[in-house]
Amino acid sequence: MTIDRAVLMFAGCMVLLSLALGFYVSPWWYLLNVFVGFNLIQSSLTGFCPAAILFRKLGCPAGVAFK
Template sequence: MTLDRSIFLFAGVMVLLSVALTLWVSPYFVWFTVFIGANLIQSSFTGFCPAAMIFKALGIKAGCAFQ
């Protein structure tokens, strides 16, 4: 699995987790969903993604988006 696919998988899991937490634990977890969305937007403009840096450090090979 490449870094790009790992990031997409991680973002999707985090969004689904935050929605589940919002529904079943507290409505304030919607802010977690907002944070994830804002991070995705800023990384599309700047190319800076903290999760990509962590995954790279774990040895996942780069794809074409995060080099």
């Protein structure tokens, strides 16, 4: 799995987790969706993604977006 796909999968899991926690635990968990969304936007504009750095350190091969 490349870093690109790992980042997309991680973001999707975080959104689904945030929705579930917001529905079952507290509506404040919806703020995690806001954070994930802003992080995806800033990553697309700047090329800096903390999750990509983490997955690179874990040994995922580079994809097209994060070289």
